[in-house]
Amino acid sequence: MRRVCAVAGLLALVLVLAGCGKGSGADARPSPGPSDGRWQPRPGVDWQWQLTGRLDTSVDVPVYDIDGFHHSKETVDALHRDGRKVICYLSTGAWEDFRPDAGDFPESVIGRGNGWEGERWLDIRRTDVLEPLMAERLDMCRDKGFDAVEPDNMDGYRNRTGFPLTAADQLRYNRLIARLAHERGMAVGLKNDLDQIPELVDDFDFAVNEQCAQYGECDELTPFVEAGKAVLHAEYELPTARFCADSRRLKLSSLLKKYELGSWRQAC
Structure with missing residues (x-):
């Protein structure tokens, strides 16, 4: 409220x-936030998540999460002038054939499809290849003035990626992404990866979750809230009457969105 x-x-x-x-x-x-001064969203913050379509900047919320490639520094600056913090959406665990740097990824690190058109899992064990590529993407977010990063596809070890990824591989890679973001002065969110929250809550500044209510998993995000860190949460298939009461109890920042993640939203 x-x-x-x-x-x-x-x-x-x-x-x-x-x-x-x-x-x-x-x-x-x-928020008092980390000692280096980077932004850290607090539990209950209101937000808008829009990754497709013409950006609607009229939603009266303090946080926008938008696609890092699709939007310019001018767009980020305009949102800042309107009092918003802005999160840079990137895929760090999957290759996307529609990104301008797609050709920089060797075939050896590209695995099975992840269920979305044009996307395939990455071999996150190959940090020798992926670290410089992800550093360039995070440089882009920083140079455009984003306050934070939402790195997507951060739980490949629990999926059929085409690579024998382990939980240890995922922890190592997720911490690498968090470090790269922090080195550039940006906050970073842990996307899904619920099983590793106890190990990663100290490395990340907030969480982003999809469908924890639908799958009865929202309590697993409590460590972030207890640490004073926001949980930005979206459902796609449940009506708000089915999850908003629990979201308020758990202090989640919950939205009902459509799968295409356009401008439409219903907030709790």
Whole structure:
């Protein structure tokens, strides 16, 4: 629920100094965050997730999660001027044939399809190949001014990738991605990978989850909330009446979205 600006006494002065307008609210206030000063979203923050279609910047929320390749520095700057923090969506665990750097990935690291057209799992064991490629992608996010990164396909070890990936391989790779983002001054979210949350919660600044309510898994995200870190959560098939009460109890930032992740949303 969005906070209404107060108008009395010292509290009013504090709110005026902090700014209380579009994109404001308790969830938009700066968090103490990590010691290096990077942004860290807090539990309950409202957000918009749009990866396809013409970007709708009229949704009155403090956080936008958008495709890092599709949008320019000018778009990120405009969202910043409107008081928003902006997350850079990237796939770090799967190859996508429609990205401009697709030809830089050798065939030896490209595995089975992951169920989405044009996407195939990567051999995350090959950090000698993947680290410089992912560093370039994260450089792009940084140079465009993004505040954070949503690295996707971070749980290949639990899927049929075409490679004999282990849980240890996944931990090593996910921590590599987190380090690369932090070295560039950006926050980073753990995408899905619920089984490894206890090992990774300290390495990541927030979580992004799909369909934990549908599969009865939302309690597994509690370590992030307990650490003061947001869980950005989306459902696709359940009506909001089926998950919003639990989301509020667990302090998740929950949306109902369509699978194409256009501008349409219903927030809890």
